[in-house]
Amino acid sequence: MSGPRVIVVGTGPAGVRAAQALVEAGVRPIVVDEGNRAGGQVYRRQPEGFKRDYATLYGSEAAKAQALHRDFDALRDRIDYRGDTLAWNVSAQQLHTVHPASGETHDIDFDALIVCAGATDRLMPVTGWNQAGCYSLGASQIALKAQACAIGSRVVFMGSGPLLYLVASQYVKAGAKVEAVLDTSPAMPPLAALRGLLSRPQLLWRGLQLQAMLKRAGVALLKGITPVRIDSTPEQGVTGVTVRDARGRTRLFAADAVGLGWHLRAESQLADLARCEFEFEPLSRQWLPRIDEDGRSSTAGVYLAGDGVRILGADGAEAAGRLAALAALHDLQQGSERYQAEQGPLRATLATMDRFRQGLLLAFPWPHQQAAALPDEAVVCRCEAVSAGELRRCVRELGSQEVNRAKAFSRVGMGRCQGRFCGHGAAEVIAAEARIPIASVGRIRGQAPVKPIMMSTQEVAQ
Amino acid sequence: MIGVQRSDVLIIGGGLMGTTAAFFLRQQHGLSVTLLERELIGRQASGTNFGNVRRQGRDLAQMPLANRARAVWGRVKELLGEDLEFKPYGHLRVCYTDGQAAILEQHARDARPLGLELELFSAEALRKRWGIFSNEVVAGSLSPIDGHANPRLAGPAFGRAARRAGAAIHEHSEVAHIERDGADFVAHTTDGRRFRAAQLLVTSGAWSGQFAASFGEPVPLEARGPQMGVTEPLPYAIGPSIGVSTPIETEGLYWRQIERGNIVFGGGLKGPALADQIRAYVKPDNVLRQLREMRRFVPAFEQVQLLRVWSGIEGYTADWAPVLGPSARIPGLHYAFGFNGEGFAISPGVGEVMAELLATGQTSTPIAPFAIARFA
Numbered sequence: 001m002s003g004p005r006v007i008v009v010g011t012g013p014a015g016v017r018a019a020q021a022l023v024e025a026g027v028r029p030i031v032v033d034e035g036n037r038a039g040g041q042v043y044r045r046q047p048e049g050f051k052r053d054y055a056t057l058y059g060s061e062a063a064k065a066q067a068l069h070r071d072f073d074a075l076r077d078r079i080d081y082r083g084d085t086l087a088w089n090v091s092a093q094q095l096h097t098v099h100p101a102s103g104e105t106h107d108i109d110f111d112a113l114i115v116c117a118g119a120t121d122r123l124m125p126v127t128g129w130n131q132a133g134c135y136s137l138g139a140s141q142i143a144l145k146a147q148a149c150a151i152g153s154r155v156v157f158m159g160s161g162p163l164l165y166l167v168a169s170q171y172v173k174a175g176a177k178v179e180a181v182l183d184t185s186p187a188m189p190p191l192a193a194l195r196g197l198l199s200r201p202q203l204l205w206r207g208l209q210l211q212a213m214l215k216r217a218g219v220a221l222l223k224g225i226t227p228v229r230i231d232s233t234p235e236q237g238v239t240g241v242t243v244r245d246a247r248g249r250t251r252l253f254a255a256d257a258v259g260l261g262w263h264l265r266a267e268s269q270l271a272d273l274a275r276c277e278f279e280f281e282p283l284s285r286q287w288l289p290r291i292d293e294d295g296r297s298s299t300a301g302v303y304l305a306g307d308g309v310r311i312l313g314a315d316g317a318e319a320a321g322r323l324a325a326l327a328a329l330h331d332l333q334q335g336s337e338r339y340q341a342e343q344g345p346l347r348a349t350l351a352t353m354d355r356f357r358q359g360l361l362l363a364f365p366w367p368h369q370q371a372a373a374l375p376d377e378a379v380v381c382r383c384e385a386v387s388a389g390e391l392r393r394c395v396r397e398l399g400s401q402e403v404n405r406a407k408a409f410s411r412v413g414m415g416r417c418q419g420r421f422c423g424h425g426a427a428e429v430i431a432a433e434a435r436i437p438i439a440s441v442g443r444i445r446g447q448a449p450v451k452p453i454m455m456s457t458q459e460v461a462q
Numbered sequence: 463m464i465g466v467q468r469s470d471v472l473i474i475g476g477g478l479m480g481t482t483a484a485f486f487l488r489q490q491h492g493l494s495v496t497l498l499e500r501e502l503i504g505r506q507a508s509g510t511n512f513g514n515v516r517r518q519g520r521d522l523a524q525m526p527l528a529n530r531a532r533a534v535w536g537r538v539k540e541l542l543g544e545d546l547e548f549k550p551y552g553h554l555r556v557c558y559t560d561g562q563a564a565i566l567e568q569h570a571r572d573a574r575p576l577g578l579e580l581e582l583f584s585a586e587a588l589r590k591r592w593g594i595f596s597n598e599v600v601a602g603s604l605s606p607i608d609g610h611a612n613p614r615l616a617g618p619a620f621g622r623a624a625r626r627a628g629a630a631i632h633e634h635s636e637v638a639h640i641e642r643d644g645a646d647f648v649a650h651t652t653d654g655r656r657f658r659a660a661q662l663l664v665t666s667g668a669w670s671g672q673f674a675a676s677f678g679e680p681v682p683l684e685a686r687g688p689q690m691g692v693t694e695p696l697p698y699a700i701g702p703s704i705g706v707s708t709p710i711e712t713e714g715l716y717w718r719q720i721e722r723g724n725i726v727f728g729g730g731l732k733g734p735a736l737a738d739q740i741r742a743y744v745k746p747d748n749v750l751r752q753l754r755e756m757r758r759f760v761p762a763f764e765q766v767q768l769l770r771v772w773s774g775i776e777g778y779t780a781d782w783a784p785v786l787g788p789s790a791r792i793p794g795l796h797y798a799f800g801f802n803g804e805g806f807a808i809s810p811g812v813g814e815v816m817a818e819l820l821a822t823g824q825t826s827t828p829i830a831p832f833a834i835a836r837f838a
Contacts (some may be wrong), residue, residue: 089746096746105750398618405502408614409508411722416694416769437686446742452694452767455757459750 003027003333004111007095009087009270012040013314014116014306014321016072021325023078025334030108033098036083038072040118041138042314042348044145045069052376057145059170060206064314082106089448090274093301096448103458112301112328115271119264119307122286124159124184124371125388125425127378128230129260133238136421137261141167150176156241157365158182158227160364161263172217180220180253182243184262184370187223189363196359199352220253222246225430226370230258256364262366264311271309272446276300279438285368286424287443293347295324296331303328309416316353321344371425380429381422382413387431395433402442403427416452419444465656468818469494469630471820472649472659474637474673475666477508477563478806479523481620481631482813483663483820488627489541490814491503491821495629496657497621499647500636501740502671504617506686507667507805509572510742510774512716512728513613513690514703515807516553517578518569518605521783523831524808525576525677530609530827531811533733540812542623546611547720551701553608556759557589563601571602580605592700603615603707610703610718613806620813640673645794661794661820668737668777670785674834677792681837683800687742687773694767695723706759715755725766727756732803735775744774776803786812786832788819796820797834 006029008018015031015036022029037045043065046052054062082097089096095108121136128134135143135151137159143149150171156179157168168181189197197204216223224246231240231252240254263284271289272278277298278287288309295303305324306317323346327341374380376389390410400406403413403426412426413419419426422446431438471487473480476499487493515535517528532540535548557563570580583602588595625631636652640662647662664673671683699719705716706729717727730752735742749771756763779785779800789795798816803811811827818825 089749091746107746169684359814398622402502409618414692414770416767418770447770447772448746448749449768449771452769454764455693455753455766455768456764457750457753457768459754 004334005109006030006112006114006332007032007108007110007176008114008116009095010040010116010118010308011035011072012042012118012306012317013068013115014308014317015040016068017318017321018114018116019075019079020071021338022329023075025329025338027329027334028078028080030080030082031366032085032087032095032415033081033083034086037066039069041142043068044142046146048096049149052148054068057324061314066098079167085139086451086453087270088450088453098453098457100454103456105458105460107460110301111332113274114303114305114321114324115308116306116317117267117270117308119266119311120420121261122263122265122366122424123260123421124262124367125374125378125380125422126158126227126260127228127375128232130379130382130385131230131232131237132265133232133257134230135257135259137163137167137259138264140259141170144170148174150174151259152238152255152259152452153177154179154209154255155257155259156180156182156253156255157259158241158243158369159261160185161261162207162360162364163261163263165214167259168219169210169213172214172219178219179216179255180222181214182225182227182241182253183364183439184225184227184367185223185364186426191364193359196355196357199355199359203356215460222251228271248285263360263364264307265420266311267308269296269418269420269446269450271302271304271413273448274299275304278302282439283358285438286365294327294343295320296327300350310357312350312353312357316350317350318366319353322346323350347349356372368428368438380426381412381415381419383417386410386412391426392433395430401430401434401436401440403406403430403444404442406430413444418446466648467496467630467656468658469496470659471495471661472647472657472687473497473663473665474631474640474649475499475664475670476503476617476621476631477506477665478504478620478809479619479666479812479816480663480665481617481624482810483665483798483816484624484629484631484781485620485627486817487820488629493821495624496659497624497629497631498635498637498651498657499631499633502633503621504629506774507776507801508617508809509614510772511613511692511776511803511806512690512726513610513718513806514553514716514804515548515550515609515611516605516703516705516804517608517807518553518573518580518603519555519705519707520661520797520804522572522576523783525573525578526827527811527815527829528808529577530814531808533693534810534814535611542619544615544619544623546616546619549701550607550610553605554602554702554704555707556595556602556704557707558598558600558713558801560600562709566601566603566707578605592669594762596759596761598758604702608703609806616806616809640676647794661796663796663798663816663820665798667799668735668775670777670797672711674785674797677789677795678823679834679838681785681800681834684778685735685737686778686803687735687744688728688776688803689730689733689744689748689752689771689773690726690728691726691749691771692727692769694769696766698723706755712740712751715752715759717756724769725763727752730755733773735773737775737776740775742775744771744773776801778802781836782831785834786829787828787834790833790835792801
């Protein structure tokens with residue numbers, strides 16, 4: 001065996017650019033992909049046989065999507081590609097993978113592990129969100145992108161952030177009926193937000209165009225709303241969405257499906273299992289893995305890039321993936337020339353993206369007061385059916401002021417998603433009830449497997 | 463000394479042994495009690511274990527203690543006013559070989575005079591009653607009134623009950639050292655507080671060795687981590703807690719179904735436990751081997767998803783027996799630690815016995831085999 005053993009997890013924008021930088025340096029990385037066609041969620045490819053063109057699928061981002069797909073396809077002979085493979089666990093210098101369809105497992109030794117695991121929707125519990133017909137914004141978009149399906153025949157999108165308007169406009173373009181777009185953020189963003197947003201003026205312009213397009217299409221656009229509940233019946237599932245508008249009036253929108261989301265959250269389970277240190281980010285009120293400017297985590301040999309560590313979007317992920325790979329090559333003494341040449345510009349790109357990210361967080365803030373005000377009967381943890389009231393009881397009667405303590409007592413975050421979707425909301429409920437800062441509530445500790453695995457999973461063949 | 467908090471008994475360690483002892487000292491004997499816990503009540507071995515309320519398969523010397531503990535489990539709800547999810551739906555041991563079946567039969571004969579009635583099952587009778595076991599299972603032994611409870615709830619509930627009964631329970635109170643002052647013990651916490659008592663009970667689990675050594679009674683004690691896992695919920699159908707009896711460590715397995723429907727399992731090789739960092743890990747190969755053994759035992763488990771694994775820190779002694787009872791050297795000093803991964807079931811018995819011992823100087827339950835003097 002010669003050359004360093006490098007693994008890239010993920011084949012979205014960050015993973016593809018990381019793999020490409022490694023190949024350029026003469027390294028043959030192992031690339032682990034949970035799917036089987038590179039592109040990630042943002043540039044997800046449609047199944048074989050579907051015939052929509054790039055412009056239809058990716059709109060203004062068509063050229064970038066096409067370039068990413070083309071560049072990855074060109075790498076295929078020079079990487080060890082493991083498709084349909086889940087990285088279910090990581091231990092010291094070893095990644096543990098499973099091919100769920102066959103149950104086959106592997107332990108892969110590495111000198112460097114570059115985790116580009118991407119993101120999922122960041123979700124805020126809403127009364128009734130556990131009913132049939134509730135989706136995340138990301139899932140709504142994937143249904144359209146991958147399968148050319150809408151989540152319903154009359155759809156309401158609720159939440160905040162750029163994806164809210166992007167998905168709604170994609171639904172309108174595809175001919176789906178969008179009843180309303182309900183944004184929890186105020187109509188007028190603070191001035192500080194604008195400063196950040198102006199760091200990427202084209203994106204800001206595109207966002208405003210999307211909103212104008214939705215208005216023209218006759219979609220009700222409400223800002224500054226407070227979700228009251230998602231209405232439903234056991235037979236039909238979702239029947240509508242009730243909110244209070246900015247002036248305090250109760251508004252009901254009939255719908256048979258609702259897409260929810262407040263920005264994205266990093267898929268940081270592998271970083272957690274690799275024992276990377278996390279730090280609290282006050283602006284987004286969440287814990288994120290700590291990295292240096294180039295993507296090095298606190299665990300030697302483990303690099304984190306893309307939306308799996310900071311939500312900078314697809315362009316930022318491409319830059320971060322390349323920079324993390326160059327840093328890994330440098331650390332492995334596989335050549336530092338490119339690292340030194342590109343480090344400055346790549347860092348500058350990422351800094352711009354991060355200013356924009358901060359602008360977005362100020363313009364579309366995580367509405368933590370709404371979680372704190374959830375009625376007792378609202379389900380917070382859907383996997384284990386734990387209500388806000390039960391969490392508050394754990395704080396009041398059992399003294400659980402820390403989220404893992406609340407998990408032990410109430411089962412919050414113990415189910416299939418391990419708190420990936422309820423953890424942020426649960427922490428807000430606990431902090432508000434205990435009257436303590438959100439940072440001191442902590443974060444739900446991740447455990448293997450990263451996602452559920454079948455008990456038919458085999459032992460690693462010796 | 464100024465600022466020293468005084469009580470009759472000082473307990474170091476807020477796991478199940480410490481909290482049950484504190485509770486019974488207040489509830490049955492009226493002694494004043496202070497308990498010092500480094501982090502939070504009922505974590506590590508007490509909070510992460512399987513939750514077995516099991517008497518069969520134990521060293522026969524533990525049987526009187528286990529019987530006493532079982533009696534407490536039977537009234538635990540009324541004692542604490544809280545539900546620890548104790549389910550007395552039976553504890554079943556099965557085996558894969560005729561040789562092991564003979565050992566189960568012998569154990570049933572030996573345990574009967576000690577007060578444990580076991581019901582023996584043939585392979586056919588097992589399948590008739592539970593239906594889902596594989597053909598490899600050849601025999602079984604059922605203790606009908608044992609079962610399982612929720613370890614995440616038990617320690618904190620005993621801690622709260624002890625506090626309600628008047629014990630001073632201090633979390634986030636790490637003991638730096640303990641000194642003698644006349645006949646008293648004075649514990650100094652890392653943040654400078656002092657606690658004085660005439661009697662001291664060490665219930666610090668895998669960390670007890672340092673205290674015992676400081677009193678001139680070193681015990682060979684090793685920290686290991688149980689390898690636990692939980693599946694997605696299935697329709698609730700299996701009442702008893704179930705384990706495989708085997709001399710082969712890699713085929714060790716135990717599992718139970720909770721009312722929510724999930725299967726909780728563990729067994730086989732232990733994982734690494736870093737006592738100084740307070741972290742224990744699950745080895746990936748241990749998980750995959752456990753899945754293999756789960757399929758071997760119940761083939762239908764193949765279609766079930768594994769959701770999560772976890773571990774904690776348990777203390778193991780060199781001879782697989784706990785350290786329980788008074789110090790051999792220092793009057794007023796007592797120990798209860800080193801339960802080798804099977805302390806949960808007997809913990810309320812240990813607490814009751816230690817409280818009795820501290821309050822009266824003797825106990826009606828024989829614990830002489832567990833004296834620390836055996837390591838001297």
